Amino acid sequence: MDSLTQIVLGAAVGEAVLGKKVGNKAVLYGAIAGTIPDFDVLASNFTDTVTALAVHRGFTHSIVFSVLFAPIFGWIVSRYESYKSFKGWSWLFFWAFITHPLLDAHTTWGTQLFWPMDARLAFKTIFVIDPLYTLPFLMFLILAMRQKRTSLKRRRYNNLGLIISSSYLALTFLLKALAFSKFEWALHEQNIEYTQLDTRPSPMNTILWSANVEADDTYLLGSYSFFDTQPITFEKYPKNHELLGNLSEHEKVQRMIHISEDWYTISREDGQLYFNDLRFGLMSLEPNSQNFVFKYRIDVDSTGQVHFTEEAKAPRDGKKLLKELWERVKGN
Structure with a gap:
């Protein structure tokens, strides 16, 4: 806390x-x-x-x-x-x-x-x-x-x-259990096959809940407010774990995967690899956002050592997220 x-x-x-x-x-x-x-x-x-x-x-x-x-x-x-x-x-x-x-x-x-x-x-x-x-x-x-x-x-x-x-x-x-059951029902209704479902509250409240859902080669992210009137929808995020290549065997990469509890995606932006920890969601509620709360740049130096550097978050992103959350808490 x-x-x-x-x-x-x-x-x-x-x-x-x-x-x-x-x-x-x-x-x-x-x-x-x-x-x-x-x-x-x-x-x-x-x-x-x-x-x-x-x-x-x-x-x-x-x-x-x-x-x-x-x-x-x-x-x-x-x-x-x-x-x-x-x-x-x-x-x-x-x-x-x-x-x-x-x-x-x-x-x-x-x-x-x-x-x-x-x-x-x-x-x-x-x-x-x-x-x-x-x-x-x-x-x-x-x-x-x-x-x-x-x-x-x-x-x-x-x-x-x-x-x-x-x-x-x-x-x-109790609130988590209720939200979990809503996500389970939505996945069942939409005939979505999955292997794991993980839920957590959104920032500064326990009314709006987020879900991470693991499928074969993708993760699905969704949200649910107790004031919602419309069905839950999920956005797909490819795992892209293969982008790591031989780096997946590196000790530091293995430690990061362990720390993230296997909830991570790999993205490539302008030739640069990024490790995205899904457990804490996104800094935006906009569809298909790639602005993860915890996003780490992966660099390899001349000696073959791997370095992770957390991407800085802009203050304006935090203010924007709070506004979006306030609207989302009130229901879809």
Whole structure:
């Protein structure tokens, strides 16, 4: 999830663990702890694109990290804070650390919660930014912070935030199941044979859902809003995996395929090869768009090494997509 959401979650967890004993300091340290797992993004400054992608939401988003580092941070804080409980501070950091990847597991990218096992837990029920999850949560946290640390209202406000946000997360599973069934029915009605169907919410809402459908040599992309009145339609995107040629055996290419969970297409534009990760869809709702959210240029240097470079996204594309999404959410 986005940084603000993780700060709010960490702060609320910190309040739940130690708020009664240390007041708003629990909120502060919970907020800090809630951001620490995302420090893995710094890897992109020291390594290549493929390695950075593999590291992202890996070790720092695991149970192992939470267990190992919570006592370390707990000991450090207990050394200089007036509240000296090593156990109390360690418990705060553990719960702030572990709830971070548990929330991220609901997104499309997922987390390697069980690292060092090379598997991502990704429920794909919520977008990385969802105001319906974050804003009510934030409101109740602010209300809690305004109360005295021993106040019953303080605990009630904080608990309400945790309960409402968790209930919304639970609701997203039902919404995903409903959307999945709609896509299944549309594929059946249109006599489309397929091998895989993958669904995810569109940006910043759980009303409009997207689907990736794998057929023999193509992928089909479709969308469905709970306000739709017309049948679901699908657009075809050729896999073009053969364009990789001998590059398909290269170690970095294999890693990218693994990272994308085999949801990828290869495109050639002006003689340049591109790797398109389909899991996150397109930056446009226009028919036959090739503007993928995650698109990587493939280059081969003089030594035969393969390099992936993410194509930059223009700010105007994001603004245009938000306008298109707003119209699409309202139905077709």
